[in-house]
Each structure stands twice: as structure tokens, then as C-alpha cells.
Amino acid sequence: MTLSQQIEQQILQAVQQLYAHVVTEGQISLQPTKKEFVGDYTLVVFPLVKLSGKRPEETAEELGQWLVEHSERITSYNVIKGFLNLSLNPRLWIQQFQKALDNAHYGTNPVKDDAELYMVEYSSPNTNKPLHLGHVRNNLLGFSLSRILEANGKKVIKTNIVNDRGIHICKSMLAWKKWGKGETPASSGKKGDHLVGDYYVAFDKHYKAELAQLQAEGKSKEEAEAASTLMAEARNMLLGWEAADPEVRSLWETMNQWVYQGFDATYQQMGVAFDTIYYESQTYLPGKEKVLEGLEQGIFFRKEDGSVWADLTEDGLDQKVLLRADGTSVYMTQDIGTASLRFETYPIDRMVYVVGNEQNYHFQVLSILLDKLGFSWGKDLVHFSYGMVELPEGKMKSREGTVVDADDLMEEMIRTARETSKELGKLDGLTDAEAENIARMVGLGALKYFILKVDPKKNMTFNPKESIDFNGNTGPFIQYTHARIQSVLRKAAESNFAASASEDVAEKLSEKEQYLIRLLTKYPNIVAEAGTEFSPSVVANYVYDLAKEYNQFYHDHSILKENNSDIRGFRLSLSLLTARILKSGMYLLGIEVPDRM
């Protein structure tokens, strides 16, 4: 039982004794006392005045008196309006603190054999272009969420669905065939995903030129699109792919391999990984089967043109196409296939899709369709829906060249970190490799923290030129605090100063120290909240608060120069636990923290 739960129990008793009413925990509103008031926990008494039949202040007074008399834990109280502030025996806090210190994995729960299995899908790229800013948010959220779930004792399988087939892929292939002159990543020195992306852009450019030409000849836009030979060739290539034409398949495999090598490099730099990867080319056929089975069972229906549909009007939605008139599959078909394959392979308890909120409707429909098909888990799937990343000038548009490339962005962040470190003279005495590693951690830390501190469901604005700072509420601020503590701990070790947590210091603590202890002991609640809310931002905001609080403490108190060894030892413990929690919290965000910077 946690400290606050123990207090709650005693409040329940107090209410029962004083007012002869049995209340449950849910009716009690106990919260940590705000900084500007004296006390540890605050009981909001307004909800209880009906039971007491007295004014709020009077009720609070009575409860406060009873609690001080009957509880060893509560030493004093004060009443402000309807708020009863309770002060605890300071030794209780030292005990809590000691417990945290003794647990190397404080705040997280071990994953047991019988734990629930969560599968988390994220990233989900297309193989026709490199990853961009939108993918960055997706990847960071998916990866962090996986770690948060693990910290809450869940088994997690991280997965990715790669959209590796379709007309868009054929466009890149066709452009390469026409204008590539045999260029390869090796021959050009380009990253494979960028190289393929360049041909996707090249297709678009030539296609536009062709349309302009046709329109200049007097055709309407629609006529021009219908008459385009380029598009016809691309479609023809897709048919070739579907028919397993060896030449098309061979080119497809070659170019996809280039892309995967590029993606792997990006994922590695970003620090994210997957346990298993699915490819649309392997799941669309099983998806078709499921749809056709559904058709036989009368769950779906066929229109005169041959297309297959689901009627969701009873669910308040529209009709949804599942197979085109020519029998080919759509996005939904493939997602049905992927889901059923996954559930056949793994004993999944919860399927979590990390996908942008633009697809809310898609997942609403997917859930219903899976349920109709008889998959009991369908209605339980979780769409972790996050907001778009917008630029100051609005949405990213590849046609207008405003897409922020993931590789460029990371490189830019690391470069800035490198330069800043150099300017601040932080690199003295470090090898080049050490300096570079720090620049990498700091640059990526700044980027990741910037994105993860925002509530996932909100759209966010990203200004490539101004957004990312290294001061204030940022990743580097937290990393810096950690490095600073490590420096103190190194020096303490040199002087043979030991960390300790004697209860005798309890009465001697400053307000800052007391507050820091309270903040530190909140960490398990934060991890739990992040897990139930599916929200890395909860962790991000907490580690920032903690770092800020520690820096104030650090500024106001001497650690190594403190003569009283109990106090010095305690401050060392405080530093130690802060560093450990900062590191742990940042780990949950997928952010590394350096020991010096």
C-alpha cells in the first residue's frame, strides 16, 4: 500500500467515526499539497460537507484534529477554505525514499510469464520514398509506448507493416527503368531509400510534363490523364507484378532491397527497432481470402461490377469497398489479412496500431469488420491515434518540396549539438569518438524530447529553423542535469564520500529537499499513468519537472562541501536517485543520457 493509500484509509475511518457514514475511496479526493501551501497531502472536504452537515472549514478542522490524534503518520494540519492540508511525519518520507533507493528498477514492473501480450505496430512506411517528419513522430511514439508498456509489466512485440507493393512502387520502378541508366546506391553513393524516392519524384515530374503537353494539344485534364502513356505503363507494370512477371518482380526486389537498407540506417540512427516485420505483399492475399470467405458467409456482398463491399449502415457508417471490380485488394483488405496472420502467429491480448488520426475512420471500420468476420479480438483493437506534425506554413506537401526528411533532420540536430558543445567548451579532454557520441545523444535527445513532450493526440507545429532549442524545457536540459549529477558522484567517489539516507536528517531538510523527495517518490505513479493513458508526454513532463527541481536544489545547496556527513550522504543519495530516475524516464522515451556533456 502506498503512503497516500494509507492516508486515505485513515480518512475513511475518520469520516466513519465522526459522521457515522461509510464512504469508499472513490469519494475521497486526496491530492499532493500544492507547493505554495504547507503540508504533504490535501483533502478536499467539499464533497464531505453533506455528510458532516457542517461548514467546510468546520468539517476540515474536525477531520484534521481527529487525524492528528489517531494517526501516527499525520503530525499536523492546517485548513484553508475547504482544503485540509495534512503534514506527515518527515521520517515517513525518508523511509519511502530509502525504499526507492534500494530498488534498482524503481518505478517499473518486471514482465512476468503470464503477462498480457501487447503487439504494437508503428512506422508503416511505403517503399517509394524516404521517411519524413511525420514518420519521426510515429516511430518515436511507437517505440516509447512499447517501452512504457514493458515498464508496466506487459509483454510487447514491436512490429512494422511495410507497404511494399502497389502503383506508387511501380512509378519509381518505371522511372528508374526509363531514366536510371543503371544507377545504384553503390554507383551514386546515395542512400537506397533516397535514390528510389528521387525516381518517384522523377516520375511525377515527367508525368506532369506529359499532362501539360496533352492539355496543350487541346485535351481536358481528365482526357489527358486517360491518355497518359506513362501512367498506362505504370499500371501495366502493376499488372505484371500481380502476374508475377519475373522481370518486374526482379526489379521490384532489387529496388525494395535498396530501400530497406536505407530504412535500416534511418531506424538505427533514430534508435528504434522491431521484433517482427510484415510486408503487404505477403498479407494482401490472405486478406482477400478472408474477404471472400466473408462474402460466402453473406457478411459482405458483391455489386454488379464485381466489386465486394461491406454494408456498415447498421453501425452508423457507410458502405466500404473491400475488393475492387478487377478483384484487386485495397488497404482495408490487406489490414484484415495482416491482423489475422498476426493473431494466428501470436497469442495477442491487445493489438495497438500507432497510426495518425487521419485514419480514425479506417480503424473504426477495421474493428467492426474484424468483429463481423468472427475475430473476437477485433473490437478490442486500439488505434493509438496521434496528431499531424505541421510546419509553420501548414501541412507538409511533397509536391511543394516542403517535406522535412528524417535523415536530414537528424543530421542537422546532431550538427547543431556538435557546434554548441564546441562553443561551450564541453569537449575538452574528450576523444573525437566520445565527442561525436555525445553530439549524437544530445542532438537526437533534443529532437525526440521536443516531439514526445507534446500530448500525442494534438497536432503539433514544427519549425525546422526555430523549434529545437537546447535550453529550457528540452531534452538536453534533462541530459545536462544527469551529466552534472554524474560529475558530482564521480567526485564523491574520489573523496570516498558515501551516499546514505539516515532518518535522523528528516527534521533538518530544507523545503527544496523535502519537495524533491516527494517528486522522486511519485515516479511509479507516473509510469503507471503513462501506461494506462498511453502517453509518453506524461513521462516527458515529469522528467522535466524533476530536472528543474534538482537544478534548483543543486544551486541552493552544497553537496560535497557539506561537513555534516549525514546530510552530505543524504544529498548524495538524493542526487543518485534523481540521476537514476532521469535515466529511467528518458529510457522510456527512447532517449539516451550521457555521463558527461
Add this chain to the structure above:
RNA sequence: GGCUCUGUAGUUCAAUGGAUAGAACAAAAGUUUCCUAAACUUUAGAUCCGGGUUCGAUUCCCGGCGGAGCUACCA
């Protein structure tokens, strides 16, 4: 039109229905003989509008207004 999300300082973000709405950046002014100044301190600055529920509303409900997205035989 319908559905979903969203609206907080100049800007980017916080706030289980609770006390005087917190930070950061930008602006102004300070702190280095002392454990890392990527730090610390101070000043100025905000809940889109109108109703309702409540002892209490940034939060919940209704109605406006603004922003984003979906409503594809693209993924």
C-alpha cells in the same frame, strides 16, 4: 452536409472537476574566487464567445465562431 479531433501568454507546450491557470522560448534586468552557467534568480504577459450542470469549470454538457482531418475501387 455528416462524423472525429482541436482552440490556453507574442510563440511552443502544461494543468485526475479544486486553492492565486504552470513552464519554456522570445523581451527586460541580474547571478561565476564555490560540486559542469546547456544552470539559477527577478519583471512583464493567456483560458475563442454565449449559455448550462456544480460548493467549485481551462476541464463535463449544449449552441455559436475558428483550425485540422476523414467522409476514395490511394496507402
